[in-house]
Amino acid sequence: MNSIELFAGAGGLGIGLHRAGFYPLKVVERDAYCCDTIRENQRRAGSVVADWALEQGDVRSVDFGAYSGKLDLISGGPPCQPFSMGGKHKAYDDARDMFPEAIRAVREAQPKAFVFENVKGLTRASFQNYFEYIQLQMRHPEITARPDEDWSEHHARLEQHHMSGSREGLNYRLVTRLLNAANHGVPQKRERVLFVGFREDLDLEWSFPVETHSAEALLWEQHRDATYWDRHKVARKDRPEKEAMAQRALRMDAKPTTAPWKTVRDAIADLPDPEHSPHKAKAISNHRFQSGARSYPGHTGSPLDEPAKTLKAGVHGVPGGENMLLKPTGEVRYFTVRESARLQTFPDDYVFHGSWSETMRQLGNAVPVRLAEMVGKDVARRLRFAA
Known part of the structure; x- marks a missing residue:
């Protein structure tokens, strides 16, 4: 057509x-x-x-x-x-x-x-x-x-x-x-x-x-049957403690029929860490560590085990603004362009032209x-x- x-x-x-x-x-x-x-x-x-x-x-x-x-x-x-x-x-x-x-x-x-x-x-x-x-x-x-x-x-x-x-x-x-x-x-x-x-x-x-997907189904997989953590091979001691979410999951009568929300971990877990494994990361297009990320009011990053917050087009405070990963340790770092492309569900063989801030603008508008x-x-x- x-x-x-x-x-x-x-x-x-x-x-x-x-x-x-x-x-x-x-x-x-x-x-x-x-x-x-x-x-x-x-x-x-x-x-x-x-x-x-x-x-x-x-x-x-x-x-x-x-x-x-x-x-x-x-x-x-x-x-x-x-x-x-x-x-x-x-x-x-x-x-x-x-x-x-x-x-x-x-x-x-x-x-x-x-x-x-x-x-x-x-x-x-x-x-x-x-x-x-x-x-x-x-x-x-x-x-x-x-x-x-x-x-x-x-x-x-x-x-x-x-x-x-x-x-x-x-x-x-x-x-x-x-x-x-x-x-x-x-x-x-x-x-x-x-x-x-x-x-x-x-x-x-x-x-x-x-x-087709819901927060409730993710809640069930994370806090009722733990299949989310098993899928990602996350040990119990490394799972974030969220008592309020766990109590909410316990009140659910049955497992939702929808699929669980996809999380940041779902999207990027197979990519090498661009900060600590830069040589492996260089083998992947648009996957380079960008320094300078910091958390401040209104810009706290996206938790690893939730869907990302909305990617922004780079005009909200520091370059890239909210486009950060919030690690379970509380540390933050900027998403790479490839990670951001994953969050926007672009194919892995699709490359982005320009500097980090320019490509993040393109992705934030997509x-x-x-x-x-x-x-x-x-x-x-x-x-x-x-x-």
């Missing part, structure tokens, strides 16, 4: 969707470092991005009308800084808000479906009206703003159109949800808003796949590959059913 990937970044969303069966006819990314990462991987035999038609440039200069009738999917993550918890929260007053361009792409190319994602901050109460406005535009992309009409006036007109029940022209059935990647097998507590739309003339119903693949496979299945 043919697709276009916008705001591709380092490729997380695109790789997941490609694995799900979508072949990108065009991949658009403006950032030179992200493009260098994709190009570097394109030079590697067998890379998942080898045949991507990468275009380094501004989405605003792309004519999507040339793809009308040719696309099964348009996907992308419009720049999220206007909505990020770490940003200035300017939203619709921020020139980096690229949702209008994502919606223009849908309007011009008229794909059978679209998948867009953004940060949790978009769901904040202060953005509620704009969040609703984005969704209405996705549902009715041909109802465009008039000259000199501000967003709130356009919002009101879209609401009126939507409530009228009129379905003339191009319309999409939209499903929106805030997903925690940890609940879908990603070793990271990462919440992202996903927008999935299907063209209305296809007459398809769709809902997000059910969650969509977990596994999360994208999970959603993409279900979208692909539904489209094949309609074919």
